[in-house]
Amino acid sequence: MIKTDYPVARQFHTNTSYIADRLPKAGILQSGKKPFKEYPHTPKITLPVPAVPDISFKDVLTGRHSCRQFKNQPVALGELADILFAGYGFSKTTTVVRNEFKQRTVPSAGALYPLEFYILVMSVDELAPGIYHYLPQIAQLEFIHQEPLPVQLLNRLFLQQSWITEAGAVIIATAVIERTLSKYLDRGYRYIMLEAGHAFQNMNLMAAACKTGAADIGAFLDEEIADLLQINAGEELPIYAMVLGVED
Numbered sequence: 001m002i003k004t005d006y007p008v009a010r011q012f013h014t015n016t017s018y019i020a021d022r023l024p025k026a027g028i029l030q031s032g033k034k035p036f037k038e039y040p041h042t043p044k045i046t047l048p049v050p051a052v053p054d055i056s057f058k059d060v061l062t063g064r065h066s067c068r069q070f071k072n073q074p075v076a077l078g079e080l081a082d083i084l085f086a087g088y089g090f091s092k093t094t095t096v097v098r099n100e101f102k103q104r105t106v107p108s109a110g111a112l113y114p115l116e117f118y119i120l121v122m123s124v125d126e127l128a129p130g131i132y133h134y135l136p137q138i139a140q141l142e143f144i145h146q147e148p149l150p151v152q153l154l155n156r157l158f159l160q161q162s163w164i165t166e167a168g169a170v171i172i173a174t175a176v177i178e179r180t181l182s183k184y185l186d187r188g189y190r191y192i193m194l195e196a197g198h199a200f201q202n203m204n205l206m207a208a209a210c211k212t213g214a215a216d217i218g219a220f221l222d223e224e225i226a227d228l229l230q231i232n233a234g235e236e237l238p239i240y241a242m243v244l245g246v247e248d
Contacts, residue, residue: 120129
């Protein structure tokens with residue numbers, strides 16, 4: 001039973017549950033905070049315009065699979081751009097009563113979009129090895145760390161899943177939890193996890209459409225990933241990862 005065998009999971013579910021006669025008061029949304037991160041003093045790389053492949057939705061669904069064998073070839077920058085766009089990109093602008101709203105490729109509770117995307121680049125065309133941050137609002141990458149990532153480090157971070165070191169890139173999603181929890185309190189943590197699932201499924205489907213090898217990763221050393229990305233683990237949490245490469 002979940003209550004006795006998995007007490008932490010049970011406690012999480014209980015603490016984030018809504019009960020009709022004991023609904024929590026809504027949080028006060030913090031104003032004046034940017035809905036995304038930026039590294040203003042780092043080099044910027046403008047990504048190619050997204051080019052969604054002309055493929056049937058049926059073929060995309062049936063073509064999705066997890067790939068753990070990669071060729072010794074770089075991932076195309078255009079494919080990385082397409083996959084990031086599918087996961088969290090800005091898709092269009094709509095106007096409601098003279099107010100413009102920018103829509104993204106995934107839903108987000110309260111349109112708060114707590115996720116940030118970092119890319120560990122090992123082998124991608126036109127990109128130097130290192131760590132990048134994705135700016136979805138302007139479709140750019142910020143080059144925040146310029147050294148190649150040692151194989152030993154990648155093995156350690158991802159719990160000795162050595163096939164990851166043969167890939168071209170790893171996309172890591174983090175969550176700036178205050179963006180969502182400031183409005184939805186503890187329940188918002190569930191919403192963040194659901195949103196990550198939306199984003200990564202989109203990326204999986206785009207990878208299938210582009211015929212890029214991809215596999216999702218949930219096993220990693222959280223604190224050491226946070227240290228590598230140089231983020232404050234008290235405010236921003238690593239929650240999900242995707243490996244990309246040229247399928248063998």
